[in-house]
Amino acid sequence: MLTKMIPEIGHFALVIALLMAFFQAVMPLAGAATRRPLWMAFARPMAAGQFLFVVFAYLCLTASYMLDDFSVANVANNSNSMLPWYYKFSAVWGNHEGSVLLWSLMLAGWTFAVSRFSRNLPEDMVSRVLGVMGMVSTGFLLFVLVTSNPFARLLPSVPQDGADLNPLLQDFGLIIHPPMLYMGYVGFSVVFAFAIAALLGGRLDAAWTRWARPWTNIAWAFLTVGIALGSWWAYYELGWGGWWFWDPVENASLLPWLAGTALLHSLAVTEKRGSFKSWTVLLAILTFSLSLLGTFLVRSGVLTSVHAFANDPSRGLFILALLGITVGLSLLVFALRAPRVGHVVPFSWMSRDALLLINNILLVIVTVTVLLGTVYPLLLDALGLGKISVGPPYFNTLFVPLTVILCVFMGLGPSSRWKRMSARELFRRLSLAGLAALVIGILAPLVVGGEWNLWVSLGLVAALWIVLPMVRDLFDKIRQAGSPSAGLRRLSLAYWGMVLGHLGVAVTIIGVAVVSNYTVERNVRLAPGDSVEVAGYTFTMNDLRSRRGPNYLADTAFIEVSRDGSSRSFTMVPEKRLYIARGMPMTQVALRPGLFRDLYVAMGEDLGDGAWAMRIQFKPFVRWLWLGALLMAAGGILAVVDRRYRLKRQPQTSQQAPSTREVPA
Known part of the structure; x- marks a missing residue:
């Protein structure tokens, strides 16, 4: 009986969270404006309460998915009894109503984190910050309850099974x-x-x-x-x-x-x-x-x-x-x-x-x-x-x-x-780095790819221009300290975060420039026994099979790949799937990833007589796009753990002199 009431319990939890968000928005702001400590004290408990009730509501929606409760419209429209459990879990946010609820959950989580990790801030400042966040939470929780209720029922006409998650x-x-x-x-x-x-x-x-x-x-x-x-x-x-x-x-x-x-x-x-x-x-x-x-x-x-x-x-x-x-x-x-x-x-x-x-x-x-x-x-x-x-x-x-x-x-x-x-000093610091970036950027495509490309050279020059001045600056700082160990100890984590972030931008630019101009693509017809050569690799279809997945039917190709002049080979397995509940076809790409190139095979249409259309691509340096993004993100996180953000500080007023410590951007 209790499991049948889960959606109503979740909906009620959202209503309570809305009320708490409203009080979090009104009382602390009013308390800060009128200097009433009791009103300002509402901020932290309301933030914690709102977070707990939104978490509870989210768990109720997740439980409805896991239990295949198709009386809930959200579950019926976006899940299916054959859907693997991990996709049921993620299907909670794979739709409008669930994604807005996830947004509200994230907002409540950020609000709770601010209330938890702001003990050293002035109380009036914390009250205003949490009050503003409470106003935003109130707006989004109203949006969920008024226009995007994730717990809406399909009663009394409950479907036997769900429509399935979009393939x-x-x-x-x-x-x-x-x-x-x-x-x-x-x-x-x-x-x-x-x-x-x-x-x-x-x-x-x-x-x-x-x-x-x-x-x-x-x-x-x-x-x-x-x-x-x-x-x-x-x-x-x-x-x-x-x-x-x-x-x-x-x-x-x-x-x-x-x-x-x-x-x-x-x-x-x-x-x-x-x-x-x-x-x-x-x-x-x-x-x-x-x-x-x-x-x-x-x-x-x-x-x-x-x-x-x-x-x-x-x-x-x-x-x-x-x-x-x-x-x-x-x-x-x-x-x-x-x-x-x-x-x-x-x-x-x-x-x-x-x-x-x-x-x-x-x-x-x-x-x-x-x-x-x-x-x-x-x-x-x-x-x-x-x-x-x-x-x-x-x-x-x-x-x-x-x-x-x-x-x-x-x-x-x-x-x-x-x-x-002075402009002269800046030129002195950067002239060698600029010359090196220009020379290497122009010559590198000829040495590595054998074919010069203006846009690749421009990308390499831009990336090297970002990196080489940082290397020069790093050596200058170490030299000024007298020894490498002393110089490295003096550099803050925020500085290293800046270096990582800018390095990530450079890596991404190289990836964009190279993959955008040196990609090799061929659309071919392959049947068992057929071969094709792409970018120095030979692709041979050895077999074609049909199989059944948890909620789909698939045609699977087995393609042996060998590099010209090498005896070693490997197999790539692309698929063409048909999802049963929706009758929707999908392509499952086969990838052979590498730091300096990806091999990419996608099945197209069935051409009859066992032959299929295939898209085969050689994509150099494509992984550098995402490697650069990870370096940027790591730089952002590294800057957060810098020592000056862990120290307890008294509030600084506008009349106080700013810190003389190096603050990298």
Whole structure:
């Protein structure tokens, strides 16, 4: 009897969580405004209670999936009794209602983490931060309960079995990609809350950036990994062999990442020099607003994509209203408070301060470029002005040159000094690195690939220009310390995080440049006994079999692969599956991964007489795309564990001198 009531219990838990989020939003903010400690004390217990009840509600929905309770509409539409248990577990967030509940769970988790790890912050600041996060939680829990109830019943007409999970989502990628992406999306709510709290409290100084910076790094690292996982998933799941399609939903995740990258650098300048305060607050608002915009695009029904959920206009209208309220109120608070609490810190245009500002401006320009290409077609359609499609040519034409310019300033940054330095000194530091990057970048394609390509050389020059000045800066720091061991001990974890992050960008650029220009692809007809040569490898189909999986039928090809001039061989096994419940065909790609190349085989259509269409690809350096993203994320996490973020500190006021310790960007 109790198991039949699980959905109602979960729904009731969400209602209680909504009430707690509302009190978390109202009481602490009112207490901070009127200086009433008792009201401010509501913040932490309400955050903990909200988190516990949302967790309980989420577990109730998970239990409904595991128990095959097809009286719940969400389960009936997205699961099946034949679905393996691990896909039932991930199917909870493989749909609109469940994904919004996961978003609310992540938001409650971030809120609880802030309440737990902010014991050393002033009570009024914590109250404002948790109050702002409570307002966001209230909006999303209302969205779940009013328009996207995951516990809605199909009574009395309960189906005998479910419609099954979309075959595109029956993959390991669904298990890890959305949680990582959502952790990044939602994590930016923390720095947004800190920024608004600093404005409300009149504490727009370097202290709030020091409190907010670790949370921003963690959120950025999660989003970086989430985007990389999405790219990897699309690469091997869709059967096209591409790693980025400029799909509007892909762009929706890239937008907050670009703005968040600018925010990371701006926070570093504000913490170190006390400058760019208003700009940093604006970037915090922009980054979280773009996270909400991504939610609107994916869940409003305005986009048609393999990534998109929901087709109900009322849901899109609700999120659009939530986005408008969040952006409108935050900009209103900024307009009213920023002029009163901010002040200008002078700096020279020949300094690290100026280079980071230019870096920020370029990142914002790139963000706006992607935003316009993503949203402009939607606006035209909504206004009845016709339908247009903005695809890769637009994005590549604008994104690539802007990225190259951005790389120029990334190379200059680590070798420059705060406040002021001479152009002659900067040239002296960078001339050798620049010459080496130019020579190696031009000659490397000839030596490695045997065929010179302008775009590959440009990518290598840009990547080396990022890396070599950092190497020079590292040797300078070690030399100044007198010995390698002493020099390495003096370097902070935040510095190493900066090095890893920039190295990751360089590795990704090399991967993009090489795989985009040196990929070899052939579409061929193969039957048992047939062979074909691609990029120095011979592919021979030895066998073709049929088999039955847990919830699908599959045609499986066994392809022996050998390299020209080598006696060693290996077997690749691509499949063409037909999922029974939905009658939907899917391609299961065969991959032979390697650090310097991937071999990629995808089955196409049955051509009759035992022959199949096959797409065979040789993809050099494609793994470097995701290796670079992992290095970037590792750099973000490494910066968080720096010693200065573990020390107990008294609040720093705007009159206190900023720290003289090196704060890498």
